[in-house]
Amino acid sequence: xxxxxxxxxxxxxxxxxxxxxxxxxxxxxxxxxxxxxxxxxxxxxxxxxxxxxxxxxxxxxxxxxxxxxxxxxxxxxxxxxxxxxxxxxxxxxxxxxxxxxxxxxxxxxxxxxxxxxxxxxxxxxxxxxxxxxxxxxxxxxxxxxxxxxxxxxxxxxxxxxxxxxxxxxxxxxxxxxxxxxxxxxxxxxxxxxxxxxxxxxxxxxxxxxxxxxxxxxxxxxxxxxxxxxxxxxxxxxxxxxxxxxxxxxxxxxxxxxxxxxxxxxxxxxxxxxxxxxxxxxxxxxxxxxxxxxxxxx
Amino acid sequence: xxxxxxxxxxxxxxxxxxxxxxxxxxxxxxxxxxxxxxxxxxxxxxxxxxxxxxxxxxxxxxxxxxxxxxxxxxxxxxxxxxxxxxxxxxxxxxxxxxxxxxxxxxxxxxxxxxxxxxxxxxxxxxxxxxxxxxxxxxxxxxxxxxxxxxxxxxxxxxxxxxxxxxxxxxxxxxxxxxxxxxxxxxxxxxxxxxxxxxxxxxxxxxxxxxxxxxxxxxxxxxxxxxxxxxxxxxxxxxxxxxxxxxxxxxxxxxxxxxxxxxxxxxxxxxxxxxxxxxxxxxxxxxxxxxxxxxxxxxxxxxxxxxxxxxxxxxxxxxxxxxxxxxxxxxxxxxxxxxxxxxxxxxxx
Numbered sequence: 140x141x142x143x144x145x146x147x148x149x150x151x152x153x154x155x156x157x158x159x160x161x162x163x164x165x166x167x168x169x170x171x172x173x174x175x176x177x178x179x180x181x182x183x184x185x186x187x188x189x190x191x192x193x194x195x196x197x198x199x200x201x202x203x204x205x206x207x208x209x210x211x212x213x214x215x216x217x218x219x220x221x222x223x224x225x226x227x228x229x230x231x232x233x234x235x236x237x238x239x240x241x242x243x244x245x246x247x248x249x250x251x252x253x254x255x256x257x258x259x260x261x262x263x264x265x266x267x268x269x270x271x272x273x274x275x276x277x278x279x280x281x282x283x284x285x286x287x288x289x290x291x292x293x294x295x296x297x298x299x300x301x302x303x304x305x306x307x308x309x310x311x312x313x314x315x316x317x318x319x320x321x322x323x324x325x326x327x328x329x330x331x332x333x334x335x336x337x338x339x340x341x342x343x344x345x346x347x348x349x350x351x352x353x354x355x356x357x358x359x360x361x362x363x364x365x366x367x368x369x370x371x372x373x374x375x376x377x378x379x380x381x382x383x384x385x386x387x388x389x390x391x392x393x394x395x396x397x398x399x400x401x402x403x404x405x406x407x408x409x410x411x412x413x414x415x416x417x418x419x420x421x422x423x424x425x426x427x428x429x430x431x432x433x434x435x436x
Numbered sequence: 437x438x439x440x441x442x443x444x445x446x447x448x449x450x451x452x453x454x455x456x457x458x459x460x461x462x463x464x465x466x467x468x469x470x471x472x473x474x475x476x477x478x479x480x481x482x483x484x485x486x487x488x489x490x491x492x493x494x495x496x497x498x499x500x501x502x503x504x505x506x507x508x509x510x511x512x513x514x515x516x517x518x519x520x521x522x523x524x525x526x527x528x529x530x531x532x533x534x535x536x537x538x539x540x541x542x543x544x545x546x547x548x549x550x551x552x553x554x555x556x557x558x559x560x561x562x563x564x565x566x567x568x569x570x571x572x573x574x575x576x577x578x579x580x581x582x583x584x585x586x587x588x589x590x591x592x593x594x595x596x597x598x599x600x601x602x603x604x605x606x607x608x609x610x611x612x613x614x615x616x617x618x619x620x621x622x623x624x625x626x627x628x629x630x631x632x633x634x635x636x637x638x639x640x641x642x643x644x645x646x647x648x649x650x651x652x653x654x655x656x657x658x659x660x661x662x663x664x665x666x667x668x669x670x671x672x673x674x675x676x677x678x679x680x681x682x683x684x685x686x687x688x689x690x691x692x693x694x695x696x697x698x699x700x701x702x703x704x705x706x707x708x709x710x711x712x713x714x715x716x717x718x719x720x721x722x723x724x725x726x727x728x729x730x731x732x733x734x735x736x737x738x739x740x741x742x743x744x745x746x747x748x749x750x751x752x753x754x755x756x757x758x759x760x761x762x763x764x765x766x767x768x769x770x771x772x773x774x775x776x777x778x779x780x781x782x783x784x
Contacts, residue, residue, distance in 0.1 A: 177560050237559050242700050249736030257729045276694045375564045410575040413568035413712035
């Protein structure tokens with residue numbers, strides 16, 4: 140084991156965790172772009188999505204042990220449907236000032252978190268990885284198979300999202316309604332339906348992140364708080380509302396965390412990542428790929 | 437109900453009438469008699485905690501409600517105040533009475549630092565920056581073990597005495613908190629009625645116009661953060677000496693959320709709102725204990741209902757009630773003027 144391979148190992152770990160943050164950051168950014176809503180309940184939606192998938196895999200429903208890929212798909216779809224439901228609740232919040240939006244969505248997060256405590260209990264559980272736990276050794280670099288799965292699936296999802304938004308009619312309609320609500324609806328785009336679809340996609344991506352992360356982290360109803368905050372920081376870091384920004388922000392945040400944990404101090408990991416976010420925003424106040432906002436005069 | 441006036445600290449307010457003085461007197465007597473009325477020390481303890489929360493909420497209200505500055509580091513700043521007092525007391529044996537101003541100064545200075553990014557970033561970007569800096573404070577509290585005792589926290593903080601009377605239980609400590617909260621409230625009214633308060637509102641309502649009017653926005657933005665942190669610092673010193681034990685988990689982001697919730701339920705942009713919210717939420721939490729796990733679900737639903745239907749909080753409900761009763765009495769120009777005035781003082 141030399142220093143280079145340890146470094147590569149650290150970065151790969153960071154990219155793995157970072158792609159989870161990116162999937163969550165995408166939810167924040169897409170919803171912000173289309174509805175103008177900063178959804179602080181997104182961390183809880185991630186938790187809900189994790190349960191929606193993992194409950195089939197881990198035998199929480201009638202002792203069923205559905206294969207991991209099927210549980211994954213069920214979880215993503217269920218959480219997507221849940222996102223459509225949430226659009227109805229969040230719609231009035233999107234018209235409010237940021238302060239009220241913040242508190243309203245936090246209130247929704249409380250409700251979700253604590254409903255899941257009532258349903259599944261406050262204690263969490265560990266989830267067995269569907270892949271062998273023996274690390275793969277490639278050119279002296281040791282990689283957890285689950286980490287490769289995380290990176291691979293996340294990459295596929297991000298590419299699919301880009302293609303969907305760029306190539307399909309629905310994707311174009313979504314972008315149009317995000318760009319200008321009134322004109323899009325004048326052109327016959329059903330804006331509310333597009334918002335519901337946006338929330339469905341955001342929630343589905345959050346569920347994907349959660350189900351992928353489940354074998355690495357500990358699944359419990361409080362799992363959304365920290366990850367939700369980091370996903371939001373990642374979205375802000377990249378520039379809230381920007382899709383490439385969310386992906387870049389997530390990856391940067393994850394790699395930063397991994398490097399500071401590996402080389403500086405594991406105790407201060409969280410702090411270092413947040414300090415970098417603060418410094419970046421001081422230099423570029425609208426994030427890395429954020430649009431420059433013109434202040435009203 | 438003068439206490440519910442939305443425009444606390446307005447320079448044009450009328451002198452309270454005899455009836456209002458009587459009301460103030462009655463409230464004063466009830467406040468003084470609380471420790472005697474309370475059935476057990478625990479009830480007084482909840483009120484003491486409410487007093488501490490009212491202080492933090494007043495600070496948050498000044499920064500967020502009046503100056504429009506997102507300070508979501510209030511919980512960790514409260515922790516800075518508590519740790520300052522705890523370290524000075526347990527290490528150097530310094531009594532509460534010196535720790536209180538020390539905590540206010542230290543926390544105020546750190547609060548000003550937290551406020552520096554507000555000069556560059558705004559709205560949700562500022563929100564995440566202050567949340568992030570709060571996290572950093574909390575991580576330092578957790579990991580500087582030599583100074584802060586790490587996750588185990590600091591035990592055995594001495595309770596204060598007052599000229600030989602030990603304030604060593606909740607009933608006695610109550611009066612200390614009462615005095616500090618009343619002073620804090622009056623000070624906040626002074627600040628907001630002063631040029632500082634008017635500049636805060638100008639910065640909140642129209643940043644560019646405030647600048648054009650020659651208001652030093654940089655100074656007032658940082659000052660808003662510093663003042664809010666001074667309140668958090670005072671609350672921290674009180675909390676450390678009341679609880680005699682502190683640990684970092686008390687001052688996590690969730691404590692910021694709790695204070696923000698109570699401020700918004702009471703009424704953001706109204707000092708009375710801080711008092712009402714600060715009293716109501718800790719008491720509500722106790723009452724909701726009966727329904728156990730459903731407690732926080734109900735709590736979350738309540739927050740959403742407030743945000744969606746009465747965004748001005750309890751203060752707004754009181755105002756609406758007063759307005760409708762005033763309208764019923766007379767549709768004279770007076771009530772229209774009152775309505776307009778109330779509208780001016782509305783939440784941002």
